[in-house]
Amino acid sequence: xxxxxxQRARRFxxxxxxxxxxxxxxxxxxxxxxxxxxxxxxxxxxxxILVLAxxxxxxxxxxxxxxxxxxxxxxxLIVAATAWEAYAFVRQPDWTQRSVEHPxxxxxxxxxxxxxxxxFVGWLVWLGIGWWLVSR
Numbered sequence: 001x002x003x004x005x006x007q008r009a010r011r012f013x014x015x016x017x018x019x020x021x022x023x024x025x026x027x028x029x030x031x032x033x034x035x036x037x038x039x040x041x042x043x044x045x046x047x048x049i050l051v052l053a054x055x056x057x058x059x060x061x062x063x064x065x066x067x068x069x070x071x072x073x074x075x076x077l078i079v080a081a082t083a084w085e086a087y088a089f090v091r092q093p094d095w096t097q098r099s100v101e102h103p104x105x106x107x108x109x110x111x112x113x114x115x116x117x118x119x120f121v122g123w124l125v126w127l128g129i130g131w132w133l134v135s136r
Contacts, residue, residue: 017131025123029116033106034096045127053134081105 024045031038061067085104092099098107113119 021124021127021131025120025127028123029120033110033113034098036096039095045130049130049134 024041028038028041031041088099088102088104088107089095091102092104098104098110100107109122113122
C-alpha cells in the first residue's frame with residue numbers, strides 16, 4: 001500500500017484548493033465591483049496560480065505542425081485579450097469606477113453579475129477555469 005499516502009496527499013491538496021477557492025469566491029462576491037479589494041482578489045489568485053504553473057516541469061509533448069499552429073493561435077488570442085483588458089483598465093479615468101468608453105471584460109459582465117449568488121458562481125467559474133488551464 002505504498003500509493004495510499006500519495007493518494008491521501010492528493011485528496012488533501014484537492015480539498016485545500018476547493019476550500020481556498022470557495023473562500024476567495026465568497027470574498028470576491030462580497031466586494032464592490034472595481035474596488036481595490038476586488039482588484040487585489042483578482043491579482044492574488046492569478047499570481048499564485050501562475051507561480052504554481054511555472055514551477056511544474058511540463059511533460060514532453062511531441063512537436064507537430066498542428067501543435068505549433070494551435071499554440072500560435074491560442075497565444076495570439078491570449079495576448080490580444082490581455083492587451084485589450086490591460087489597455088482598457090489603464091485608460092479608465094478612475095480605476096475604482098467602470099468606464100463605458102474603455103470597457104473591461106468585468107465592465108461588460110457586471111450587469112449579469114449584479115447579485116451575490118450569481119457573482120459567487122462567477123468567481124468559482126473564473127477560478128475553476130484558471131485552475132483547469134494551468135493544471136493541464
